[in-house]
Amino acid sequence: MSYVTSLKCRECGQEYPITPVHVCETCFGPLEVVYDYARIRKVLTRASIERRPENLWRYRELLPVDDGEPEMGPFSGFTPLLHARRLGAEVGLHKLYIKDDTVNHPTLSYKDRVVAVAITKAREFGFTTVSCASTGNLATAVAAHAARAGLRCYIFMPEGVESGKIVGSTIYGAQVITIRGNYDDVNRLCSEIADKYGWAFVNINLRPYYTEGAKTFGFEVAEQLGWRLPDHIVVPTAGGTILPKVAKAFKEFKELGLVEGSFKIHCAQAAGSAPVIAALHKSSDLILPVKPDTIAKSIAIGNPADGYYVLKAVRESGGWGEGANDAEIIDAIRLLARTEGIFAEPAGGTTLAVTLKLASQGRIKPDEMVVVSITGNGYKTLEAVANIIEQPVIIEARLAEFDALYERLPNGKRAVAGAA
Amino acid sequence: MAIRVRVPTPLRRFTAGIDEVTAGGDSVRAVIEDLEQRHPGMRERLLDGSGELRRFVNIYLNGNDIRFLEQLDSKVKDGDDISIVPAIAGGR
Numbered sequence A: 001m002s003y004v005t006s007l008k009c010r011e012c013g014q015e016y017p018i019t020p021v022h023v024c025e026t027c028f029g030p031l032e033v034v035y036d037y038a039r040i041r042k043v044l045t046r047a048s049i050e051r052r053p054e055n056l057w058r059y060r061e062l063l064p065v066d067d068g069e070p071e072m073g074p075f076s077g078f079t080p081l082l083h084a085r086r087l088g089a090e091v092g093l094h095k096l097y098i099k100d101d102t103v104n105h106p107t108l109s110y111k112d113r114v115v116a117v118a119i120t121k122a123r124e125f126g127f128t129t130v131s132c133a134s135t136g137n138l139a140t141a142v143a144a145h146a147a148r149a150g151l152r153c154y155i156f157m158p159e160g161v162e163s164g165k166i167v168g169s170t171i172y173g174a175q176v177i178t179i180r181g182n183y184d185d186v187n188r189l190c191s192e193i194a195d196k197y198g199w200a201f202v203n204i205n206l207r208p209y210y211t212e213g214a215k216t217f218g219f220e221v222a223e224q225l226g227w228r229l230p231d232h233i234v235v236p237t238a239g240g241t242i243l244p245k246v247a248k249a250f251k252e253f254k255e256l257g258l259v260e261g262s263f264k265i266h267c268a269q270a271a272g273s274a275p276v277i278a279a280l281h282k283s284s285d286l287i288l289p290v291k292p293d294t295i296a297k298s299i300a301i302g303n304p305a306d307g308y309y310v311l312k313a314v315r316e317s318g319g320w321g322e323g324a325n326d327a328e329i330i331d332a333i334r335l336l337a338r339t340e341g342i343f344a345e346p347a348g349g350t351t352l353a354v355t356l357k358l359a360s361q362g363r364i365k366p367d368e369m370v371v372v373s374i375t376g377n378g379y380k381t382l383e384a385v386a387n388i389i390e391q392p393v394i395i396e397a398r399l400a401e402f403d404a405l406y407e408r409l410p411n412g413k414r415a416v417a418g419a420a
Numbered sequence B: 001m002a003i004r005v006r007v008p009t010p011l012r013r014f015t016a017g018i019d020e021v022t023a024g025g026d027s028v029r030a031v032i033e034d035l036e037q038r039h040p041g042m043r044e045r046l047l048d049g050s051g052e053l054r055r056f057v058n059i060y061l062n063g064n065d066i067r068f069l070e071q072l073d074s075k076v077k078d079g080d081d082i083s084i085v086p087a088i089a090g091g092r
Helices: A037-043 A046-050 A056-062 A085-091 A111-125 A137-149 A163-170 A183-197 A207-212 A215-224 A242-255 A275-281 A307-317 A326-340 A346-360 A378-386 A399-408 A413-419 B009-014 B028-038 B042-046
Strands: A004-009 A031-035 A081-083 A095-100 A129-133 A152-158 A175-179 A232-236 A264-270 A321-324 A369-374 B003-006 B020-023 B057-061 B081-086
Touching (some): A037 A056, A046 A215, A056 A215, A081 A215, A085 A326, A095 A215, A111 A129, A111 A137, A129 A137, A152 A163, A152 A183, A163 A175, A163 A378, A183 B081, A242 A264, A242 A307, A264 A307, A264 A346, A326 A346, A326 A378, A346 A378, B003 B028, B028 B042, B042 B057
Parallel strands (some): A095 A369, A129 A152, A152 A175, A232 A369
Antiparallel strands (some): A004 A031, A081 A095, B003 B020, B057 B081
């Protein structure tokens, strides 16, 4: 690691060497990677970044990997940032942007970022088996990157995950094990397995390195907006990894003199699994675990490991947060698809739905720049919308039948005539 | 009384490296006290200054998070299974 100095406990400040450890021995607090920003400042400039390939390693001095060309994730990251004009016009937000990780490479979710970093680190530490506790997006990402790295892979999931996600891990050659219980049960078991088997669990014993990959989402937003920070960014919260790291990314860029100004970061959760929002609304620091019940399965974590840091990041920036119920999530998925041609999974619907709520509350003004974080592709969760989407019409293969139909359809002849 | 307690890696320095120990007590709090008697140093890692469970520690009683039960006052009986797990893990 050229620019990493140590691991440090976020709670008590105790420092540790760079090893696959994620928990402080003194207070059980989470460990975080510490960088030598003074040295990074000398090499990382806008110009040096802009010269690099368009992937997440663009910002590698701010990632916890050793020197040398990283082999994992050569096409991961640097996903599109679009100005959502049609959506913005419909909802009254003129500077609405979508950061579109639905097309992240290779597994179509923001998890490709954190996994590329984690697998790189696993190889640097000499692990030969990688693993994770996952409801889906993380699993497929770990399986895919492990396959490319030639590492053995074990994936643990709670039963009931969408079939696409199970197939989407097994196809890469990973061994998938489903557990009777929910995500938090799976997590607990995996902590115990990690302890006993000495495997690299990307989101457990490699967690401090893994989570750093999430910063690249924020770095890219700042760079793609033209080296500036948005007024607002709305981020979904499940385990609490991405939101605090996006805030950290913006702060690091400011510290390094790459951007200026301030931002507000807002938290989006599914109403059926919103322990962080509950604590936020009660002005409390204490996050009470909940039993998740929402179609947004990918963000249904009842006991978020980093929930406390989400609250901190939100409050520090003057942001807020809301929950969206299942109907609001589906409506938002359809709205985004219909106006911008982007098909998000329920986590993305959640984030857009919450953005609209914050706007209706007046917390996001019509002329302010707001980025909606879309973290996963809807094609991976077709079950969520399959039952409520309109079924196609069936007619005989005769022109007269189509003529008659076209007269009747609400978006047919009458709609065109009306527009004329 | 025999209650099985699974010990995570960061606490094994108090149990001479052993990952599963036995303890007694009729509540989780009592079991922690008993663990402290047998393996001094454990209690301070689990409970904060006011005697409450530390933020980043989860305790499971027969697979159930005690925060969903009666916290440290959750009743324990012979043959029960307690698992101490650091709270940090996650990501979907």
